[in-house]
Amino acid sequence: MYSIGELSKRTKVKVPTIRYYEEMGLLPEAERTSGNQRRYDKAGLERLSFIRHARDLGFSIEAISSLIDLQDHPDRSCEAATDIATSQLEEVRAKIKRLRALEKELSRISKGCNGEGVSGDCYVLASLADHNLCDREH
Amino acid sequence: MYSIGELSKRTKVKVPTIRYYEEMGLLPEAERTSGNQRRYDKAGLERLSFIRHARDLGFSIEAISSLIDLQDHPDRSCEAATDIATSQLEEVRAKIKRLRALEKELSRISKGCNGEGVSGDCYVLASLADHNLCDREH
DNA sequence: CTTGAATCTCTAGTCACTAGAGACATTACA
DNA sequence: TGTAATGTCTCTAGTGACTAGAGATTCAAG
Ligand SMILES: [Zn+2]
Ligand SMILES: [Zn+2]
Ligand SMILES: [Zn+2]
Ligand SMILES: [Zn+2]
Numbered sequence: 001m002y003s004i005g006e007l008s009k010r011t012k013v014k015v016p017t018i019r020y021y022e023e024m025g026l027l028p029e030a031e032r033t034s035g036n037q038r039r040y041d042k043a044g045l046e047r048l049s050f051i052r053h054a055r056d057l058g059f060s061i062e063a064i065s066s067l068i069d070l071q072d073h074p075d076r077s078c079e080a081a082t083d084i085a086t087s088q089l090e091e092v093r094a095k096i097k098r099l100r101a102l103e104k105e106l107s108r109i110s111k112g113c114n115g116e117g118v119s120g121d122c123y124v125l126a127s128l129a130d131h132n133l134c135d136r137e138h
Numbered sequence: 139m140y141s142i143g144e145l146s147k148r149t150k151v152k153v154p155t156i157r158y159y160e161e162m163g164l165l166p167e168a169e170r171t172s173g174n175q176r177r178y179d180k181a182g183l184e185r186l187s188f189i190r191h192a193r194d195l196g197f198s199i200e201a202i203s204s205l206i207d208l209q210d211h212p213d214r215s216c217e218a219a220t221d222i223a224t225s226q227l228e229e230v231r232a233k234i235k236r237l238r239a240l241e242k243e244l245s246r247i248s249k250g251c252n253g254e255g256v257s258g259d260c261y262v263l264a265s266l267a268d269h270n271l272c273d274r275e276h
Numbered sequence: 277c278t279t280g281a282a283t284c285t286c287t288a289g290t291c292a293c294t295a296g297a298g299a300c301a302t303t304a305c306a
Numbered sequence: 307t308g309t310a311a312t313g314t315c316t317c318t319a320g321t322g323a324c325t326a327g328a329g330a331t332t333c334a335a336g
Contacts (some may be wrong), residue, residue: 003302005313015314020293035247035301037314046267054266056276057247058240061292072257082253082260087172089244092237099234102196106227109195115220120212124219128192129184138194143282158324172289173332199323256299270314 001039005032006129011048024061026051026068055063098138105134139177142168149186156186162199164189164206197226236276243272 008015021027027047030038040048047068054064063084070081112123119125127133146153159165165185168176178186185206192202201222208219243265252262257263265271 003313004328007174014294016295017293019315024292027229028143033301037301049269050267053269055292057243057266067263070260071263071267074256076257077253078251078255078257078260078262079253081257081260082248082251085244085248085262089241089248092241092244096234096237096241099230099237103227103230103234105195105224106230110220110223110227112150113216113220115215115217117216119208119214119216119219122208124216124223125209127203128195129188129209131187131191141282154326155324157284162323171332173283174285174334187309195324 001041002045004038004040006137007040007045007048010045011052013048013052021048024065026061026064054079057088059084060094064089101136101138105136105138139179141182142176142178145178145183145186148183149190151186151190159186159189162203164199164202195226196230197222201226239274239276243274243276246273 002010004015004018006027007016009012013021014099018027022029027044030044033039050068050071051064059067066084068083070076070078109124109127112127140148142153142156145151146156151159156165156183159161162183165182168178168182171177188206188209189202197205204222205219208216247265249270250265
């Protein structure tokens with residue numbers, strides 16, 4: 001049996017975050033000591049590791065909730081799981097695409113001025129004021 | 139003189155967002171009609187366009203606040219402006235890097251199952267449960 | 277002058293936490 | 307067994323950048 005602090009150390013999830021996950025229904029309500037403190041077993045540790053890993057991969061709490069439901073019913077179809085993973089992948093790809101466009105503009109903008117001049121002549125400020133200086137939409 | 143709705147149309151910034159920017163101090167308090175409605179002039183339009191553009195490029199409200207301060211003082215050094223732009227660029231690059239790593243893992247994970255099996259055998263769920271299946275840290 | 281659209285202020289909700297207060301429980305050591 | 311340090315409890319509020327909605331007022335067109 002682990003205290004919430006021990007669980008926190010083992011999973012690198014902060015203590016208030018563990019309580020938050022419980023409140024959100026990602027973790028079942030923990031058993032309590034006679035003094036009302038949470039105690040966890042191996043299953044609790046594994047579930048929290050699952051959540052942590054999925055969060056690290058960018059899944060939302062809601063998505064993780066659905067994934068956990070599936071995990072708890074090993075005989076159900078896993079179609080929903082692959083759907084969730086695929087749409088998460090698509091989201092990540094869309095974000096990368098957008099950020100790459102931003103990177104290009106920002107790199108042009110920040111190269112345009114060495115910071116030794118005066119605001120009135122600054123290419124950075126001029127670029128922000130006028131989108132026509134940009135190569136593309138954002 | 140533009141109403142807030144006209145300003146919204148011209149800048150593609152939603153009406154409540156314009157009011158929010160005013161509250162945050164990005165926009166000066168607008169002039170009012172006798173009936174207490176906001177009215178804007180060309181300067182207001184330009185400032186809001188500046189904010190919109192900077193937001194599109196990912197700058198935070200706080201950063202934009204500093205940039206606007208500089209814009210209002212054309213005789214000051216623009217060093218801070220280039221610093222802000224450069225650090226924004228670095229942030230974007232860091233995000234891209236992280237997302238590319240995520241993309242690799244997610245693409246492996248979602249390729250690993252066609253969704254036609256059962257949760258108990260699902261590679262997606264197994265991958266989320268066990269980070270050892272991953273190629274790298276996230 | 278009436279009608280309908282626009283605008284006003286204010287509060288609360290979003291997401292995934294994080295911070296802090298004040299009270300209570302557990303653990304280690306003398 | 308006593309005590310001190312650390313851990314844990316619940317609760318509230320704050321983060322960033324908005325978004326949604328209620329209920330009241332104002333504006334513009336016909
Ligand atoms: Zn400059
Ligand atoms: Zn642009
Ligand atoms: Zn599967
Ligand atoms: Zn992993």
